[in-house]
Amino acid sequence: MELELRHLRTIRAIADAGSLTKAATALGFAQPALSTQLRRIEKALGGPLFDRDHTGARPTLLGELVLERARVLLPAVRELQEEAVRFANTVERLDRFRLGGTHGPLLGGVVDRLATARPSAPVSTYTSWSVSEISSMLVAGRLDFALIGTCGESAPPEAERLRWQVVGTDPVFVMLPDGHRFAGKEELELSWLADECWTNVPGEGCFADCFNAACTRAGFTPSQVYETDTASCVHLVQVGRAVGLCRATFPPTPGLVTRPLAGAPLAWRHLLGWHPDAPAADAAGAVSGHTRAAYAEAVARSETYARWLAEHPRFGASD
Known part of the structure; x- marks a missing residue:
């Protein structure tokens, strides 16, 4: 599986929510489906991204590394999309x-x-x-x-x-x-x-x-x-x-x-x-x-x- 932006958004949502259950609610997923997706993402990245127990989910060292990159990449991609839309909406009709x-x-x-x-x-x-x-x-x-x-x-x-x-x-x-x-x-x-x-x-x-x-x-x-x-x-x-x-x-x-x-x-x-x-x-x-x-x-x-x-x-x- 190749890593996609939606996977980074999922990882960030879990970290922000502090648990898979809360993240699943925020993302509109069923909790088992989110767990399955997380396992696939972790397999693609080479290891567990979260330590999970009854108190919630906390990023591992690998998870912290991925989150650090996601916090840079996701806003950059959003800005790129907004700039492209803005350009498309203005450049032809100034x-x-x-x-x-x-x-x-x-x-x-x-x-x-x-x-x-x-x-x-x-x-x-x-x-x-x-x-x-x-x-x-x-x-x-x-x-x-x-x-x-x-x-x-x-x-x-x-x-x-x-x-x-x-x-x-x-x-x-x-x-x-x-x-x-x-x-x-x-x-x-x-x-x-x-x-x-x-x-x-x-x-x-x-x-x-x-x-x-x-x-x-x-x-x-x-x-x-x-x-x-x-x-x-x-x-x-x-x-x-x-x-x-x-x-x-x-x-x-x-x-x-x-x-x-x-x-x-x-x-x-x-x-x-x-x-x-x-x-x-x-x-x-x-x-x-x-x-x-x-x-x-x-x-x-x-x-x-x-x-x-x-x-x-x-x-x-x-x-």
Whole structure:
């Protein structure tokens, strides 16, 4: 039997799990099948790789040697595969822009600016609620640039492999129906809204936990949170069914107003990402400029936010 990469993955899985039973579960094998495979691998390599007893499986000296090589080879092969896929997805079509986004306020503005600046270069878009999905597509070369958001100072995904640039940092505002008793206030205390139902768009990350923590500090627990798409959030607010959480750059919309929360207990960072080794990375400076311009336009569209920013300089566009 010739040694294959899948055999190295099996050896590493057993070492990581510390037992054949746990490794079989992680790999989706039956334990007897994994034992049989291990015996074949050990025969091919010339000796036992693990000492096994009722307490688990521990690498032998030979096993340590093989594991040392596997820890080098497996990541190297994975990087080779990713680089090959990225190359195949980009080398033939460099004169275009493939943008990914998580339903934020900037994607449309960036598309408009790129289409105006480079009318001969096709622009395509892909949106998803999943930041992980968007970042994985960026790693694989299926997207050239991504526009995402992260809660507060939380780290962006795939930070070791992707380049992320902060475009701006916004407080999270509240959407109210324009007839709400607090609609005329310039700023709201979160505790004033303790009896309200809430609505927000879905997403990954820590935002839901941060919102619950902010409510706890304000002395209450939200009675109901509707997670749904943006249009449904707006509708729920307009008909008075809920108050909504939104980015401060949320555009003016009939039937509702947006208001800041005192102390800005929640923040949202807008990020532009790309793979530093992809051919499209050469255009990162230009795309960054268009993204920053789109962000400035989004801020200017909200008079409430523009006024608020004048007194809170730590928010807004990044240097």
